[in-house]
Amino acid sequence: MSDLATSLESALGGRWAHVRQEIRGTDPRRFGPPEEELCREAYRAHTTAQLLDLAKEPYARDGLPESMGGTGDFGASVTAFEMLGHADLSLWVKAGVHFGLYGGALANLGTQRHHGAYGESLLDVSVPGCFAMTETGHGSNVQHLLTTATYDGSTDELVVHTPSVLGRKDYIGNAGRDARVAAVFAQLVTDAGSHGVHCVLVPIRDAAGTVPPGVTIEDCGPKAGLPGVDNGRLTFDHVRVPRTNLLNRYGDLDAHGVYSSPIENESRRFFTMLGTLVRGRISVAGGAGAATRTALAIATRYAEHRRQFEAPGSQTEVAILDYRVHQRKLLPAIATSYALAFAQNQLVEQMHEIQTLGDDASEQAQRELEARAAAIKVAATSHATAAIQMAREACGGAGYLAENRLPALKADTDVFTTFEGDNTVLLQLVGKGLLTAFQESFGDLQTLGRIRFGARLLADAVLERTATRSLVARIISGAPSRDSDNAELDRGRQLQLILDRERHLLEGVAMRLQKATKPGTDQFAVFNAAQDHLISAARAHIDRVLLEAFVTAIDACPDEGAKALLNAVCDLYALTTIEGNRAWYLEHDRLSPGHSKGVVASVNRLCGELRPMARTLVDGFGLSDEWLGTRLLEPLTD
Numbered sequence: 001m002s003d004l005a006t007s008l009e010s011a012l013g014g015r016w017a018h019v020r021q022e023i024r025g026t027d028p029r030r031f032g033p034p035e036e037e038l039c040r041e042a043y044r045a046h047t048t049a050q051l052l053d054l055a056k057e058p059y060a061r062d063g064l065p066e067s068m069g070g071t072g073d074f075g076a077s078v079t080a081f082e083m084l085g086h087a088d089l090s091l092w093v094k095a096g097v098h099f100g101l102y103g104g105a106l107a108n109l110g111t112q113r114h115h116g117a118y119g120e121s122l123l124d125v126s127v128p129g130c131f132a133m134t135e136t137g138h139g140s141n142v143q144h145l146l147t148t149a150t151y152d153g154s155t156d157e158l159v160v161h162t163p164s165v166l167g168r169k170d171y172i173g174n175a176g177r178d179a180r181v182a183a184v185f186a187q188l189v190t191d192a193g194s195h196g197v198h199c200v201l202v203p204i205r206d207a208a209g210t211v212p213p214g215v216t217i218e219d220c221g222p223k224a225g226l227p228g229v230d231n232g233r234l235t236f237d238h239v240r241v242p243r244t245n246l247l248n249r250y251g252d253l254d255a256h257g258v259y260s261s262p263i264e265n266e267s268r269r270f271f272t273m274l275g276t277l278v279r280g281r282i283s284v285a286g287g288a289g290a291a292t293r294t295a296l297a298i299a300t301r302y303a304e305h306r307r308q309f310e311a312p313g314s315q316t317e318v319a320i321l322d323y324r325v326h327q328r329k330l331l332p333a334i335a336t337s338y339a340l341a342f343a344q345n346q347l348v349e350q351m352h353e354i355q356t357l358g359d360d361a362s363e364q365a366q367r368e369l370e371a372r373a374a375a376i377k378v379a380a381t382s383h384a385t386a387a388i389q390m391a392r393e394a395c396g397g398a399g400y401l402a403e404n405r406l407p408a409l410k411a412d413t414d415v416f417t418t419f420e421g422d423n424t425v426l427l428q429l430v431g432k433g434l435l436t437a438f439q440e441s442f443g444d445l446q447t448l449g450r451i452r453f454g455a456r457l458l459a460d461a462v463l464e465r466t467a468t469r470s471l472v473a474r475i476i477s478g479a480p481s482r483d484s485d486n487a488e489l490d491r492g493r494q495l496q497l498i499l500d501r502e503r504h505l506l507e508g509v510a511m512r513l514q515k516a517t518k519p520g521t522d523q524f525a526v527f528n529a530a531q532d533h534l535i536s537a538a539r540a541h542i543d544r545v546l547l548e549a550f551v552t553a554i555d556a557c558p559d560e561g562a563k564a565l566l567n568a569v570c571d572l573y574a575l576t577t578i579e580g581n582r583a584w585y586l587e588h589d590r591l592s593p594g595h596s597k598g599v600v601a602s603v604n605r606l607c608g609e610l611r612p613m614a615r616t617l618v619d620g621f622g623l624s625d626e627w628l629g630t631r632l633l634e635p636l637t638d
């Protein structure tokens with residue numbers, strides 16, 4: 001690997017670069033895909049065995065607080081998990097469900113009694129767990145789950161019950177085959193009434209794998225991908241568990257069945273509980289980023305040596321990477337992957353700082369983390385879906401063969417846009433978060449009154465708070481006017497254009513939604529009519545967040561050669577983003593037709609200039625040939 005690629009790898013490494021290095025040093029076969037084709041049951045057994053092997057490593061322990069036998073190095077744990085996204089994604093999901101989701105529920109919603117009782121069996125996987133939130137009837141709107149956990153004072157137990165098929169727990173990872181305990185999200189009911197959604201531990205198998213009376217488990221059957229993950233459906237028929245199985249950090253029942261909570265408002269309590277589980281969403285973004293980098297490295301390596309058609313007068317066929325349209329497929333996607341990797345590193349640091357503070361972290365910091373996590377999750381997973389499909393096509397028929405990994409990468413990551421929050425729903429969350437300046441979500445539409453403010457003031461306030469102001473302001477202040485030649489190549493001008501789109505869209509949607517605050521207005525109709533507008537504002541916000549993360553990482557890069565290359569890649573990211581929104585810029589008179597064409601020309605030119613660096617750029621992802629695990633890396637020789 002060239003020195004330049006090594007410098008890129010270190011720029012991408014972030015604060016937990018040493019964890020990445022450790023994992024790169026392991027045998028890729030250990031956590032990689034099976035070496036031969038396996039039927040579903042055999043694949044699941046293989047993934048379970050890998051999970052037990054993974055438990056020998058320190059990374060899950062890093063993700064837990066000391067009260068559960070962990071080290072509290074949360075950033076290290078999430079970074080390790082991201083690296084596992086270069087390995088087999090079935091293992092990645094299975095480990096994520098057990099350690100991240102089930103373990104996360106225990107750690108964040110439970111208290112000392114659960115930490116002590118379940119910590120070690122979580123770490124050594126002697127009691128595999130699952131996270132049973134989604135129901136057949138509700139995936140996105142989980143506040144309206146149907147499952148109930150009703151307190152019975154005569155036995156001091158909770159009775160967990162599925163009232164109808166719509167209340168059946170669905171798609172639950174690890175439930176189909178292995179899990180012995182489920183963290184079940186249910187409406188908690190006492191004599192005093194319903195207290196909203198809480199989480200209760202319910203045994204679903206004993207050590208021998210026998211399912212207890214009252215619990216019914218069905219397998220979800222074959223899926224589009226993730227063959228090693230045993231997704232299942234759970235139905236509870238008046239299943240009794242001790243009252244102490246309630247994960248009681250945010251809502252408790254005493255021995256008389258009297259409910260108490262440090263958070264009085266039911267909705268606020270629920271969103272606080274969900275907020276503590278933010279690490280799952282951050283981890284999905286990380287895994288999506290890793291899988292995408294694997295696919296792009298494979299497709300780029302292939303494009304370097306794959307030849308089709310001679311240029312006139314030449315005896316040698318042209319390497320497909322020399323075709324402009326092929327460069328336009330791969331290089332902007334690589335640039336976006338760099339932007340996302342930098343944004344992910346920032347996000348993981350932010351998460352680490354906040355979660356290290358525990359209860360001392362401010363509510364505002366927590367809300368900002370949730371909003372940023374939602375934004376990056378949407379960006380990383382939608383990029384994965386588009387870029388992996390593109391990489392598959394960029395390898396032609398060879399890309400379709402399982403032995404070359406792209407089909408599995410495509411099938412396994414497809415669902416990333418849906419789980420840990422559907423992307424469309426998350427985009428609305430990002431938009432609403434911006435509009436309410438990170439105050440409580442107005443998802444119930446009752447609190448729209450909160451957005452009674454001057455829209456322009458709001459947009460500025462939000463941008464002030466979220467931008468890495470000083471660096472970005474400095475760069476923007478040096479931007480040339482829009483009329484100067486090649487203005488689009490100036491970083492300040494790029495930032496200005498991307499920031500301006502976000503600001504304008506936010507102001508526009510805020511003004512539209514203000515109408516909903518007038519008495520007698522059909523709030524849902526006003527909100528629904530502006531839904532696409534809100535989502536466009538959220539997307540514009542994400543574009544700006546990624547560009548700023550890129551600019552910040554370049555600023556911190558100590559190697560001048562790497563810095564120059566990253567600057568060109570950043571130009572490509574910024575200009576392809578602007579290019580993709582040319583209609584908006586023209587409609588809003590932010591680009592003249594001439595400058596709009598200039599953007600296209602600049603993207604083409606940058607693709608040509610970066611073509612010789614394509615290999616270096618994907619080598620910078622730090623993936624050895626063994627980790628890439630495909631036959632597409634070198635040309636076939638006789």
Ligand SMILES: Cc1cc2nc3c(=O)[nH]c(=O)nc-3n(C[C@H](O)[C@H](O)[C@H](O)COP(=O)(O)OP(=O)(O)OC[C@H]3O[C@@H](n4cnc5c(N)ncnc54)[C@H](O)[C@@H]3O)c2cc1C
Pocket residue numbers: 097131132133134136137138139140141170171172173174223226231415418419420421422423424425
């Ligand atoms: C392989 C797999 C593994 C999973 N693992 C788990 C697990 O371990 N534990 C668990 O609890 N869950 C799990 N899930 C469930 C997953 O989290 C949900 O599928 C997800 O939250 C989406 O919910 P849904 O399927 O009900 O879709 P819906 O919410 O019904 O969404 C369907 C469509 O409606 C759109 N939509 C919904 N609301 C709105 C709105 N307000 N405005 C506009 N459009 C809207 C969405 O964008 C989407 O296109 C898993 C799912 C899969 C497929």
